Amino acid sequence: MAITILAIESSCDDTSAAVIRDQVLLSNIIANQDVHQKYGGVIPELASRAHQQNIIPVVHRALEVANVGVGEVDAIAFTNGPGLLGSLLVGTSFAKGLSISLNVPLVEVNHLQGHILAHFIQKPGEEPNHPQFPFLCLLVSGGHSQIVVVRGPLEMEIIGQTLDDAAGEAFDKCAKVMGLPYPGGPFIDKLAAEGNPKAFKFAKPQIPELNYSFSGLKTSFLYFLRDRVAENPNFIEENKADLCASIQHTIIAVLMDKFVKATKLTGIREIAVAGGVSANSGLRSTLVEEGKKRKWKVFIPEFGYTTDNAAMIGITGYFKYLNGERTSLDVAPVTRIKM
Numbered sequence: 055m056a057i058t059i060l061a062i063e064s065s066c067d068d069t070s071a072a073v074i075r076d077q078v079l080l081s082n083i084i085a086n087q088d089v090h091q092k093y094g095g096v097i098p099e100l101a102s103r104a105h106q107q108n109i110i111p112v113v114h115r116a117l118e119v120a121n122v123g124v125g126e127v128d129a130i131a132f133t134n135g136p137g138l139l140g141s142l143l144v145g146t147s148f149a150k151g152l153s154i155s156l157n158v159p160l161v162e163v164n165h166l167q168g169h170i171l172a173h174f175i176q177k178p179g180e181e182p183n184h185p186q187f188p189f190l191c192l193l194v195s196g197g198h199s200q201i202v203v204v205r206g207p208l209e210m211e212i213i214g215q216t217l218d219d220a221a222g223e224a225f226d227k228c229a230k231v232m233g234l235p236y237p238g239g240p241f242i243d244k245l246a247a248e249g250n251p252k253a254f255k256f257a258k259p260q261i262p263e264l265n266y267s268f269s270g271l272k273t274s275f276l277y278f279l280r281d282r283v284a285e286n287p288n289f290i291e292e293n294k295a296d297l298c299a300s301i302q303h304t305i306i307a308v309l310m311d312k313f314v315k316a317t318k319l320t321g322i323r324e325i326a327v328a329g330g331v332s333a334n335s336g337l338r339s340t341l342v343e344e345g346k347k348r349k350w351k352v353f354i355p356e357f358g359y360t361t362d363n364a365a366m367i368g369i370t371g372y373f374k375y376l377n378g379e380r381t382s383l384d385v386a387p388v389t390r391i392k393m
């Protein structure tokens with residue numbers, strides 16, 4: 055019998071609900087929160103308030119688009135962390151309430167596992183096309199940068215990670231000092247297409263093993279701009295595309311350097327990328343090029359599954375449900391959790 059999961063994601067600033075039947079996605083509704091844009095970052099209090107306003111219409115719409123009645127739902131999957139506490143609380147409490155009223159089990163999902171398993175989402179009528187286990191995943195989001203060995207849907211090992219800022223944070227912070235809106239990653243991506251990636255050189259961090267560090271890069275970018283602007287107040291405006299192309303090129307080079315090392319150490323050639331930064335066109339094309347050169351099989355998620363969405367929580371909930379995992383009603387959100 056097919057299993058129908060209603061999934062809820064509210065870890066940061068997107069309220070999302072999805073319906074998934076086995077591995078097939080029936081709906082995936084996302085309400086973005088524009089309220090944060092003028093502040094240059096997510097304001098936690100505003101995020102939880104917007105989640106409260108959005109969650110009922112978003113869940114309602116997800117069921118409507120999927121053409122699924124509440125009586126057909128077998129389980130509620132929800133993001134239990136990591137994320138912002140106030141944001142997570144809205145999704146968790148709502149999921150609990152629904153679980154009680156529909157008398158169906160709850161399945162908690164780790165948001166990061168969700169990003170990785172987004173590769174297993176199937177569209178109606180489409181053939182499955184996902185990496186084979188074990189695969190190596192570069193997980194790059196606004197809060198995390200990790201290299202993960204994925205041995206099974208629920209068997210993952212982090213072999214490298216950032217010691218400070220995440221790759222998405224590096225994009226966003228560099229964008230902010232150039233006066234670009236939040237989140238800056240997509241703006242840098244767009245402007246970089248017109249610029250010269252070799253126009254400016256920024257020192258890459260020297261970090262041991264498979265770990266990353268991006269806070270030094272952000273600081274050196276800031277000081278570089280400060281010095282140039284002191285000489286020419288229009289420096290940023292006159293060089294925006296080259297600045298974007300160069301900083302993007304550096305971030306990608308840093309990511310790829312350790313990732314290539316990880317493929318050599320593990321011998322794994324089945325490759326995937328996940329998380330918000332996997333929407334970056336430079337990173338996508340670099341992975342494809344490197345893949346050709348190094349004989350990797352590369353899996354890049356559809357744009358719609360790169361940034362936060364409930365479809366990825368649904369597919370992870372599905373695997374956990376099949377594995378017999380259930381969550382009790384006294385569960386509390388966890389802002390920082392390991393995989």
Ligand code: KG4
Nearest residue numbers: 195196197222237239330331333334361362
């Ligand atoms: O996965 P995600 O939606 O949220 C977290 O779980 O953190 O990732 C959001 C991050 C932001 O830092 C955003 O700037 C970045 O993903 N991002 C991008 C692009 N699209 C989103 N970074 C670079 N290029 C993009 N096209």
Ligand code: ZN
Nearest residue numbers: 195330361362
């Ligand atoms: Zn995310």
